[in-house]
Amino acid sequence: MSARSKWLDVVRSPLGATALGLVILVALAAVFAPLIWGPQAEQVDPTAITQGPSAAHLLGTDSLGRDVLARVMVATQLSIILAVLAVIIGVVAGTLLGTAPSVLPRWAGRFIAGVVNIAVAFPGLLLALFFAVIFGVGTTGAVLAIGFAMAPGFARLTQTLSAGIAGRDFIAAARVAGVSRIRILIRHILPNIGEPLVVNATVGAGSALLAFAGLSFLGLGVQVPAYDWGRLLGEGLNRIYLNPAAAIGPAVAVVVAGLAFNMLGETAASVIGGRSARRRGRLPLTALSSAPVHAQAAGDEVVLLVDDLRVSFPGPDGWITPVRGVSFTISRGEAIGVVGESGSGKSLTALAVAQLIERPGRISAGQLEFCGTPLQEASERSVRHLLGTSMAMVFQDPMTSFNPTRRIGSQLAEAASEHQGITRRAAMDRAIDRLQAVRVPAAERRAKQYPHEFSGGMRQRAMIAMGLMNHPRLIIADEPTTALDVTVQRQVLQLLAGVRRDTDAAILLISHDIAVIAQTCDRVLVMYAGRIVEDLPAAHLHSHARHPYTRALLDVVPELDTDRSTPLKMIPGRPPAPGAFPVGCAFAARCPLATELCRERDPELVDDASGHRVACWHPVDGDQPAADAAIPAVTSALPIAQHEGATR
Incomplete structure (x- = not known):
C-alpha cells in the first residue's frame, strides 16, 4: 500500500476525519478571520459596553464595546502563528542539543546531556515562566520562553532516536568509509529521525498553544494593543459573573485548536507507523611458521x-x-x-x-x-583515512546495511568522494562501475533506486560494491x-x-x-x-x-x-x-x-x-x-x- 493510500484510509476513519475537519477549520479561521471580522473586532461602541450575549453580539462585548466573538476569531491568526514559531524554536534547539553529543568531544557531550536530563525533570510551564522572566514580558519573550521550554523534551527524543539509528550497520559502514561525524549526522541520522520529530512537533504545537494562552493570561505574553486567546481569556475571566460567554469563547477556541494539533499528530503517527512497519578457484594455502x-x-x-x-x-x-x-x-x-x-x-x-x-x-x-600502521597510536584522522580507503566491511543483515532514506548510488559515491577528492559525477560513475563489477544487472538504473527496491542478495552485492569503491x-x-x-x-x-x-x-x-x-x-x-x-x-x-x-x-x-x-x-x-x-x-x-x-x-x-x-x-x-x-x-x-x- 502506498503512502497516499495509507493517508486516504486514515482520513476515512473517525479519528482522521475529525482531525482533518478541525485542522481545516482552524486554518480557514487563521487566514480569513482578520479579513472578515477585523473591522468589527476593532470597532469601539460606547453604547454597548460590557453587554451580554445578544443577536448582534453572540458572545457579548468587552469594556470598550467591541464584539468578543469577532475578537476571538481574529485572535486565531496570532495565536496559531506564535504557537508554530515556538514549536520551530523548540524543535531546532532540541535537535541541536540532542545531536550535540554525537559531534562534540565526550566531555562536552556529557555536560550537555546532563543539562538536558535536569531540564526534562521540570514541568514545561515552570520552565516557560522561568525563561519568560529572563527574556522579558511581551510577544518576543513569550515565543522564546515557550520555545526553549520545549527544547529539552525534543532533545531527549532526539538523543533516543539517534542512539537507535547509530547502532545500525549503515552507520558503521559510513564510519569504516571514513565519513566525518557531522556528515554522518546530516546525511544519515537526521533523515531517519525526521518523521517522529515531525509527529511530536505537531502534538507539541497543541501544548505550545496552551502555554501561550497561560502566559498571556498572566500578563507575560501578548501585550496591548495586540491580543491572542490567552489575553481574551484573562479579560473575560475578570467579568465571568457578568458575562460568562466572554470567557467561554476563547477557552473553547484554545481547546478546539489544541485538539486539532493533537489529533493531527495522532493521524500522522498512524500513517508513519504503518509505513515504518513495512520498511522494516582459491589461492595456495599459507602456512604459518613456528615464530610468535x-x-x-x-x-x-x-x-x-x-x-x-x-x-x-x-x-x-x-x-x-x-x-x-x-x-x-x-x-x-x-x-x-x-x-x-x-x-x-x-x-x-x-x-x-x-x-x-x-x-x-x-x-x-x-x-x-x-x-603497517599502529591503530592505537596513530591519530584519529589518519586512522579514519586509512580504514576508509583500505578496509571494507560487509555486514550480516543486508536490510540494515544501507541508509533507507538515500539512493544506493549516492551511498556508494559518498565513500569515493570523501577520500578521493573527485567530483560528484565522477563518484557516481565509479559507483555504477563497481555495481557492474559485482554483477548487479542494469547498474545505472539500479544506482538510482532505494535499498528497499533491492532483493537481499542484491543488497549484499551492493554492500560489497561499496567496499570496492576505494581500493581495499x-x-x-x-x-x-x-x-x-x-x-x-x-x-x-x-x-x-x-x-x-x-x-x-x-x-x-x-x-x-x-x-x-x-x-x-x-x-x-x-x-x-x-x-x-x-x-x-x-x-x-x-x-x-x-x-x-x-x-x-x-x-x-x-x-x-x-x-x-x-x-x-x-x-x-x-x-x-x-x-x-x-x-x-x-x-x-x-x-x-x-x-x-x-x-x-x-x-x-x-x-x-x-x-x-x-x-x-x-x-x-x-x-x-x-x-x-x-x-x-x-x-x-x-x-x-x-x-x-x-x-x-
Missing part, C-alpha cells in the same frame, strides 16, 4: 597484525572482557575464517579491528597494526550470507572469492557455518568464550582438528547420508556468559575429556611447529577422524538450530 604471532607470515606482506587483543565493557561489578587475548595475522591475498557459537567474540573482534567499538567500551592490544586491502565479511537462501549464499561467496582473486585483497570471513569456512578459506580460527582455541589450515580441518570443541562443531553438521532415525548430535550445555568465564578452560564443563587440570588452569594457544595452534590440555589425536572423536549426542542438550543461529 607477531612474526608470522614472514616474507609476505602482512595486512593485519593482531596480538593479545582485548575488548572490555563496564558492568555492574566491574569490567567485562568478552574478547580476551586474541592473536592472529592476515597476509595479502589470504582468506581467514572465524567460527564459533553465539557469544564467542567473533564479531566483537572484527569491530575492534575496524575501530568500531563505541565508548565506554575499551580496546587494548599488545599490537594492533593495519597495513582487507575485506571483513561478518556473516555475509545470513538470511539469504542457499543459491544466493553461493553467489555471494563466489563474488567474494572473485574479488579476492582480482584485487589480491585479504578476507576475514566470520560465519557460524563451519562447512562454508572450510570450503572458502585458507585458515580457520575457532573461537570460544572470547579466545582462539584452535588455528589450523582449512584443508586439515576435517582430518587434523585437535580441539574437542572444533571436533564437536564438525560433528553436529548433518551429512546427506545421516541416518534420519537417530537424533541429531548436539553440544551439551551452554557457552559461559562473558561476565562469568570460569577458572581454567572455559569449555571444560561441556568437554568429555576434561580433568581437574582443565578446571584449574587455562591452556595457552600452543604452536605444534607445523602451523597448527591449539589451546587444550588433552588435544585429540590429529589423525583421528572427526566423527570418531566428537562429543556424543545427548537428548538434553541444545538443538543444532540454536547452535547454528549464532549471534555475536
Whole structure:
C-alpha cells in the first residue's frame, strides 16, 4: 500500500476525519478571520459596553464595546502563528542539543546531556515562566520562553532516536568509509529521525498553544494593543459573573485548536507507523611458521597484525572482557575464517579491528597494526583515512546495511568522494562501475533506486560494491550470507572469492557455518568464550582438528547420508556468559575429556611447529577422524538450530 493510500484510509476513519475537519477549520479561521471580522473586532461602541450575549453580539462585548466573538476569531491568526514559531524554536534547539553529543568531544557531550536530563525533570510551564522572566514580558519573550521550554523534551527524543539509528550497520559502514561525524549526522541520522520529530512537533504545537494562552493570561505574553486567546481569556475571566460567554469563547477556541494539533499528530503517527512497519578457484594455502604471532607470515606482506587483543565493557561489578587475548595475522591475498557459537567474540573482534567499538567500551592490544600502521597510536584522522580507503566491511543483515532514506548510488559515491577528492559525477560513475563489477544487472538504473527496491542478495552485492569503491586491502565479511537462501549464499561467496582473486585483497570471513569456512578459506580460527582455541589450515580441518570443541562443531553438521532415525548430535550445555568465564578452560564443563587440570588452569594457544595452534590440555589425536572423536549426542542438550543461529 502506498503512502497516499495509507493517508486516504486514515482520513476515512473517525479519528482522521475529525482531525482533518478541525485542522481545516482552524486554518480557514487563521487566514480569513482578520479579513472578515477585523473591522468589527476593532470597532469601539460606547453604547454597548460590557453587554451580554445578544443577536448582534453572540458572545457579548468587552469594556470598550467591541464584539468578543469577532475578537476571538481574529485572535486565531496570532495565536496559531506564535504557537508554530515556538514549536520551530523548540524543535531546532532540541535537535541541536540532542545531536550535540554525537559531534562534540565526550566531555562536552556529557555536560550537555546532563543539562538536558535536569531540564526534562521540570514541568514545561515552570520552565516557560522561568525563561519568560529572563527574556522579558511581551510577544518576543513569550515565543522564546515557550520555545526553549520545549527544547529539552525534543532533545531527549532526539538523543533516543539517534542512539537507535547509530547502532545500525549503515552507520558503521559510513564510519569504516571514513565519513566525518557531522556528515554522518546530516546525511544519515537526521533523515531517519525526521518523521517522529515531525509527529511530536505537531502534538507539541497543541501544548505550545496552551502555554501561550497561560502566559498571556498572566500578563507575560501578548501585550496591548495586540491580543491572542490567552489575553481574551484573562479579560473575560475578570467579568465571568457578568458575562460568562466572554470567557467561554476563547477557552473553547484554545481547546478546539489544541485538539486539532493533537489529533493531527495522532493521524500522522498512524500513517508513519504503518509505513515504518513495512520498511522494516582459491589461492595456495599459507602456512604459518613456528615464530610468535607477531612474526608470522614472514616474507609476505602482512595486512593485519593482531596480538593479545582485548575488548572490555563496564558492568555492574566491574569490567567485562568478552574478547580476551586474541592473536592472529592476515597476509595479502589470504582468506581467514572465524567460527564459533553465539557469544564467542567473533564479531566483537572484527569491530575492534575496524575501530568500531563505541565508548565506554575499551580496546587494548599488545599490537594492533593495519597495513603497517599502529591503530592505537596513530591519530584519529589518519586512522579514519586509512580504514576508509583500505578496509571494507560487509555486514550480516543486508536490510540494515544501507541508509533507507538515500539512493544506493549516492551511498556508494559518498565513500569515493570523501577520500578521493573527485567530483560528484565522477563518484557516481565509479559507483555504477563497481555495481557492474559485482554483477548487479542494469547498474545505472539500479544506482538510482532505494535499498528497499533491492532483493537481499542484491543488497549484499551492493554492500560489497561499496567496499570496492576505494581500493581495499582487507575485506571483513561478518556473516555475509545470513538470511539469504542457499543459491544466493553461493553467489555471494563466489563474488567474494572473485574479488579476492582480482584485487589480491585479504578476507576475514566470520560465519557460524563451519562447512562454508572450510570450503572458502585458507585458515580457520575457532573461537570460544572470547579466545582462539584452535588455528589450523582449512584443508586439515576435517582430518587434523585437535580441539574437542572444533571436533564437536564438525560433528553436529548433518551429512546427506545421516541416518534420519537417530537424533541429531548436539553440544551439551551452554557457552559461559562473558561476565562469568570460569577458572581454567572455559569449555571444560561441556568437554568429555576434561580433568581437574582443565578446571584449574587455562591452556595457552600452543604452536605444534607445523602451523597448527591449539589451546587444550588433552588435544585429540590429529589423525583421528572427526566423527570418531566428537562429543556424543545427548537428548538434553541444545538443538543444532540454536547452535547454528549464532549471534555475536
